[in-house]
Amino acid sequence: MTIGPVTRSYPNIPPGAFRPAVARRLGSIAPYQPLPLGGAEAANGALLRLDANENPYGPSPRTSEVLSRLEEMYRYHDGDSRRLRQELERFTGAPAESLLVGNGGDELISITAHTLLDPGDMVLVSTPTFSMYALSGRLAGGQVIELPRGEDFSIDLEQVRRAVEAHHPKLIYLANPNNPDGSLAPAETIQALLELPLLVVLDEAYIEFCGQDLGYQASWIRQVAQRDNLAVLRTFSKWAGLAALRVGYGAFPGWMAEAAWTVKPPYNTNLAGEAAALAALQDLEYLSGNVQRLKAERRRLAQEFQRLPYLQIYPSEGNFLLCRVIPNMGPDLPAVKAAMETAGIRLRYFDTPRLADHFRVSIGLPGEMDAVVRVLWKWM
Numbered sequence: 388m389t390i391g392p393v394t395r396s397y398p399n400i401p402p403g404a405f406r407p408a409v410a411r412r413l414g415s416i417a418p419y420q421p422l423p424l425g426g427a428e429a430a431n432g433a434l435l436r437l438d439a440n441e442n443p444y445g446p447s448p449r450t451s452e453v454l455s456r457l458e459e460m461y462r463y464h465d466g467d468s469r470r471l472r473q474e475l476e477r478f479t480g481a482p483a484e485s486l487l488v489g490n491g492g493d494e495l496i497s498i499t500a501h502t503l504l505d506p507g508d509m510v511l512v513s514t515p516t517f518s519m520y521a522l523s524g525r526l527a528g529g530q531v532i533e534l535p536r537g538e539d540f541s542i543d544l545e546q547v548r549r550a551v552e553a554h555h556p557k558l559i560y561l562a563n564p565n566n567p568d569g570s571l572a573p574a575e576t577i578q579a580l581l582e583l584p585l586l587v588v589l590d591e592a593y594i595e596f597c598g599q600d601l602g603y604q605a606s607w608i609r610q611v612a613q614r615d616n617l618a619v620l621r622t623f624s625k626w627a628g629l630a631a632l633r634v635g636y637g638a639f640p641g642w643m644a645e646a647a648w649t650v651k652p653p654y655n656t657n658l659a660g661e662a663a664a665l666a667a668l669q670d671l672e673y674l675s676g677n678v679q680r681l682k683a684e685r686r687r688l689a690q691e692f693q694r695l696p697y698l699q700i701y702p703s704e705g706n707f708l709l710c711r712v713i714p715n716m717g718p719d720l721p722a723v724k725a726a727m728e729t730a731g732i733r734l735r736y737f738d739t740p741r742l743a744d745h746f747r748v749s750i751g752l753p754g755e756m757d758a759v760v761r762v763l764w765k766w767m
């Protein structure tokens with residue numbers, strides 16, 4: 388069959404015709420701030436990146452070995468992550484049917500919002516916290532209500548109850564442990580939130596750093612099957628050292644799981660990420676050793692920081708420490724930042740008033756933490 392010339396012509400879209408509508412929908416939403424690239428400095432080791440809560444030990448040897456032998460990259464992989472979900476059931480105790488795997492925890496945050504929200508629906512976030520909750524909520528058409536945490540970053544239950552009564556939000560996002568401070572909400576707080584008429588999305592990106600069992604006891608993931616209003620999100624980025632391979636997963640209650648599968652793009656993970664995650668689950672002892680080393684280093688760093696009168700630190704259950712530079716006790720935050728930059732150390736700083744004089748440092752190797760401490764002793 389031959390196809391004849393196309394005779395009918397369509398008018399071109401006038402340049403910029405769609406711009407006002409796009410601007411109306413997205414104009415007021417601030418995009419995620421990507422990390423600056425390390426580039427050549429990072430490649431030759433001159434830059435110490437302690438701003439993204441990465442795991443400096445990286446993947447397990449088994450993972451690297453499996454990745455070096457990847458085959459059949461030209462074929463679509465198991466887009467429903469059947470094997471991985473089966474292994475995750477063994478790792479977490481949550482049934483495979485409740486689990487959905489995604490492109491990092493980030494994608495699960497987005498899938499949750501797109502599954503549940505209608506335009507104009509209210510979403511609660513307990514700030515300061517991970518910025519993707521507000522961004523994903525807004526991109527899914529929701530309206531975000533930010534509820535400030537207390538001085539010690541605890542959740543104010545009364546404030547949440549009032550917001551639920553006044554605004555009828557459909558969901559609340561909670562990082563547990565919270566980023567940037569590392570606090571873990573008490574079980575009674577989570578329990579009280581689960582009594583409210585909304586979906587509680589617990590983001591447990593750092594839960595594997597809690598306890599001695601890679602977060603098995605601390606996690607709420609096995610509770611998902613018992614309740615209709617709890618979803619739990621997890622990731623391989625932190626404890627398993629796979630941040631760049633983008634593997635996260637979520638456990639959803641039955642009524643929501645099916646809808647979340649509809650929202651999930653068909654091949655949202657990739658062959659390498661799936662293989663790496665499966666290999667990590669075969670190497671739990673090795674990875675747990677690294678997690679314990681990072682926790683020991685977190686304790687040591689906290690002790691070192693406590694010797695500096697101008698620093699206030701917050702107890703952390705994650706692979707990071709949040710610190711406040713106390714005014715008039717030594718250097719101010721810009722001076723600390725400048726000294727870190729001169730030393731080639733990148734920490735995380737914040738542009739919100741609440742965290743204006745704070746920095747967050749990811750826990751790295753002992754030598755890397757020594758480098759941070761050396762800079763801070765400059766003022767002693």
Ligand SMILES: Cc1ncc(COP(=O)(O)O)c(C=O)c1O
Nearest residue numbers: 491492493517562566592622624
């Ligand atoms: C609380 C929290 N949730 C989710 C993520 C995203 O992790 P992932 O790399 O799995 O997308 C992060 C990353 O820093 C985080 O801090």
